[in-house]
Amino acid sequence: MNRQNRIWRTALLAAPLAVFGLFVVWPLMSSFYYSFTNWNGFNPNYDFVGFANFGKIVTDRLFLNATINTAIWMVAAIVLPTALGLGLALLLDRKLPGARFFKSVFYLPICLSAVIVGQIWIWIYQPDWGLLNTVLRHVTGAEHNWAWLARPNTALWSVIVAWSWQQTGLSMVIYLAGLTGIPGDLLEVCEIEGASPWQRLRRVVLPLLTPSTVVVVALSVINSLKGFDILYIMTGGGPFNSSDTLAMHMYNESFAKFRMGYGSAISVVLFLIAMVVIGLYFRQLRKVDRIYG
Amino acid sequence: MAELTLDRLRKSFGSQEVIKGLDLTIADGEFVVFVGPSGCGKSTTLRMIAGLEDVTSGAVRLAGQDVTRTRPAGRGIAMVFQSYALFPHLSVADNIGFGLSLQRLPRAEIAARVRAVAETLQLGPLLERFPRELSGGQRQRVAIGRSIIRDPRVFLFDEPLSNLDAALRVQMRLEIARLHRRLRATMIYVTHDQVEAMTLADRIVVFNEGRIEQVGSPMALYERPANRFVAGFIGAPAMNFLAPGCALLAGLAVPAGAREAGIRPEHLALVAPGDGAGGSVELIERLGPETFAHLRLPDLPDTVTLRLPGDSGVEPGTAVALRALPDRVQWFDAAGRALAATRG
């Protein structure tokens, strides 16, 4: 390696590292720092309060509520798109007429931004003339004007449905690729050995799709952790905090109630939770590695 | 009893007919080898017997029963693939016991039968491993283990050894021969390897372009091929084909209608100059126990292959004279059919 090469290598590495440092490492460090203060977000004067913010978290009813919602959100945002995507992939993988067309249709929502998806579903959920209530009215013949997004017991799940609608196409495409990669002779062994369709799915197809599932779940986890924008558009965490997640709660505390110190403490906890989830995930990955290399 | 009969079996993919009417009866316990050039329909035939491929017309009968429309699992056949087709996510034990576990047999019974099969295939110490932790030969033994554990009536092998190196191939060939002797099951075996075909087969079936050219014992095909195609296909190196008027055949009585003569490399001999057709050595292949010399003769378009002892000192460029053993020359008519009385 000559001198000039080394300079180039350093320079080319430095640029992305600087961006990463500026937009990831620095804010992260700042969050840790401010989580020990009572900063309000703009006043240059603030005090160190030790672990007071973290103490407050323990007694914050809204934090508990947001944690539960985050758990629901994450589990649903992983399970629903994964299961639906797998189901669609299994259906479309059989060379049905029109399969190509439906592949494109189901994939389309992933190309839309969360803002547009959110707006589409706000219209669908609109109480008076929204698609959902209109269909319900015609099917049941009864009057339906349920305000899906404005009722505490349906708000979170209504957003989860919209979210799954968008994410399913991605899982489907990954699973379709995975299905293509299953060697035909393994399926023929199933036929010769007398596996029922269910046994073939359970004992051969699903295990062989493990590498695809790894990718799908990883993307779902990452996307669901990032899935703040669609909630923000559709409910903003309301009504009455019923669709509040930790990210939403942190945002409200920091930027709506100007409790930057407390908001930072929430973000630190959120960060730790994310680390645990990802850590657990990587441990599972190592098992997959032994078999699929 | 698991006698297998193919009755006017045909198969088309779209408008292309690839199997053009096969009639074949395979006796219970017989070891039959399918050979033929690439694309002639050996695998397709095997897959129709297994039920993996629909039959376009004709019938497959197993032990007197028409199984043409029976699902693969209902036929009592086992198949061993060239690719081994092992489940990568299952251990060796689970791969071998796969079929039994589908039938929900008691765990203990499956384990016992898996262990018994593994012992006979020397897989005992490997039961807990995954396929990717095995060598090619071990993988193929696992695939064979999976096929024998259900006591199938017919075994189908589609080029099972062609992914193995030469030494392993010889070893596995012996194991398959031993397996057949022990199980006495009907076996159909597809191979491109002449030695496998000759050594394993009770009977060889020679395919060509979706048809059977000839069926017979290895030595019958070798010594009395029915036509030019079989004569050229069986035997390595291949038979030499000569025009009837060439110097090498001088003095031989040409049967009526003969258009071509065939002589195997081992039925040619070097003689003193002047006693036979003259030529020069173009290329020498030394295999150890034997040597093949490729000779250029002035009146023949192709080189002639001649087998010599391993210690033959012939070098490329040497001028030689050779003769054909007269009673070993085979004659073919214009349609390529072997003419009778080629050999008394």
Ligand SMILES: Nc1ncnc2c1ncn2[C@@H]1O[C@H](COP(=O)(O)OP(=O)(O)OP(=O)(O)O)[C@@H](O)[C@H]1O
């Ligand atoms: N699924 C298919 N669709 C269309 N054509 C096919 C299909 N499977 C096989 N064929 C054709 O049928 C013919 C016979 O193929 P087959 O695989 O039986 O040959 P083979 O004798 O086993 O050859 P090889 O020795 O190379 O394995 C070939 O011409 C092949 O192209």
Ligand SMILES: [Mg+2]
């Ligand atoms: Mg083949």
